[in-house]
Amino acid sequence: MNFSLDFSSLAPYWPVFLRGAWLTLKMTTVAVVAGVAIGVIVAFAKNSPNRLVARACSGYIEVVRNTPFLVQIFLLYFGLASLGIHMPTFAAAVLAMIVNIAAYAAEIIRAGIDSVPRGQIEAAQCLGLSTWRIRWHVMLQPAIERVYPALTSQFLLMMQASAMASQISAEELTAIANTVQSDTFRSLETYIVVAALYLALSVLVKLIAHAVGETIFKRRRTLRRAAAQGRRSPVSRRPAGDPASLAPLAHTPYVHAPARPAVAAVGNDGRTS
Numbered sequence: 713m714n715f716s717l718d719f720s721s722l723a724p725y726w727p728v729f730l731r732g733a734w735l736t737l738k739m740t741t742v743a744v745v746a747g748v749a750i751g752v753i754v755a756f757a758k759n760s761p762n763r764l765v766a767r768a769c770s771g772y773i774e775v776v777r778n779t780p781f782l783v784q785i786f787l788l789y790f791g792l793a794s795l796g797i798h799m800p801t802f803a804a805a806v807l808a809m810i811v812n813i814a815a816y817a818a819e820i821i822r823a824g825i826d827s828v829p830r831g832q833i834e835a836a837q838c839l840g841l842s843t844w845r846i847r848w849h850v851m852l853q854p855a856i857e858r859v860y861p862a863l864t865s866q867f868l869l870m871m872q873a874s875a876m877a878s879q880i881s882a883e884e885l886t887a888i889a890n891t892v893q894s895d896t897f898r899s900l901e902t903y904i905v906v907a908a909l910y911l912a913l914s915v916l917v918k919l920i921a922h923a924v925g926e927t928i929f930k931r932r933r934t935l936r937r938a939a940a941q942g943r944r945s946p947v948s949r950r951p952a953g954d955p956a957s958l959a960p961l962a963h964t965p966y967v968h969a970p971a972r973p974a975v976a977a978v979g980n981d982g983r984t985s
Contacts, residue, residue, distance in 0.1 A: 719901050725892045732888030733909045739802070739884060740871040740917070743809035747870075748863070750810065751817030756847065758822055769818070776815035782876045784808045789880045805877035805884075813870045820862050824855030857929045864921040868914055885909060 722729075758769040776784070788811075789804040799807070828851050836850045856863075878887035885906055893902040 717901055717904075718898065719905070721896050721898055722892065722901055722905060725896070728888055728892065729885070729905060729909060732883060732885040733913060735802075735882075736871065736874050736884045737913055737916075739806050739809060739874050739877070739882075740867070742806050743813055743870060743874075744867050747810045747813030748817050750814035751821055752852065754814060754818035755822040755825060758818065759825070773815045773819055776812055777819070781808070781812055781873050782879060784812060785876055785880060801877070801880050801882040804880060805874070805882045808877075809870060809874060812873070813866065816866050817863060820859050820866065821852075821855060824859035825851050827858055828854055860921075860925055860929070864918065864925075867921065868917055871913060871917060872910065 754769050754772065757765050758773070760766050760769075785805060785808040788808050789799065789801070792799065792804075832850055832854075833846060836846045841850070874884055875886035877884050878890060881887065889902050889906040893899045896902065
């Protein structure tokens with residue numbers, strides 16, 4: 713059986729692939745920005761002293777995290793349509809992504825907030841800071857910095873889960889691939905191209921997330937710069953007790969201390985000796 717890959721038949725479809733990749737990236741960006749904003753609100757509301765609000769947020773998180781993402785898309789697209797609420801496929805897909813990522817982001821951010829030492833919050837209260845400033849500067853910023861890698865992984869998972877939107881005919885990358893392979897009958901080549909595009913989008917999202925983290929978290933840059941300077945220091949690289957660390961002292965000429973001027977002693981009779 714002769715088998716060979718032929719990507720030449722896919723050349724006319726490259727603009728279509730790129731359009732699907734751009735739509736996937738746009739859906740992910742909108743969902744991440746809106747979902748993280750909602751997730752921050754839900755994370756603080758879950759720790760609210762109001763039991764009704766806290767339980768409602770906990771129920772929302774548990775429902776979203778324990779149901780398939782595809783079912784959530786169907787509920788928003790087909791379920792709301794049965795009630796007379798019709799949404800475009802792009803809006804339904806993005807709304808489902810926002811609802812999903814907000815629940816996961818809320819739980820991740822809540823864990824970061826709980827990791828902030830209680831003493832820091834009490835110290836800020838003693839300094840007379842307002843509740844908003846305490847939540848923003850003392851609680852939220854350190855929490856986001858701690859859980860930022862987990863949030864970045866969740867962004868990547870959400871971008872890959874956007875492929876489920878093809879089930880409601882949203883023209884993202886996977887839906888485009890289904891159309892192309894049905895036209896060309898080159899399934900293997902089509903999905904290899906799609907996998908490569910998803911990989912490129914994942915790398916792009918990682919680079920963007922890294923750049924955003926470097927811009928926001930200035931303390932991380934300061935600590936890394938200080939650690940790099942410590943590694944470059946010649947004294948810090950020598951182990952304790954290394955004779956080489958005492959070598960500069962061996963070649964240093966001994967300098968005699970200047971003699972103190974003699975102080976004349978005065979006797980009882982007034983004479984100096």
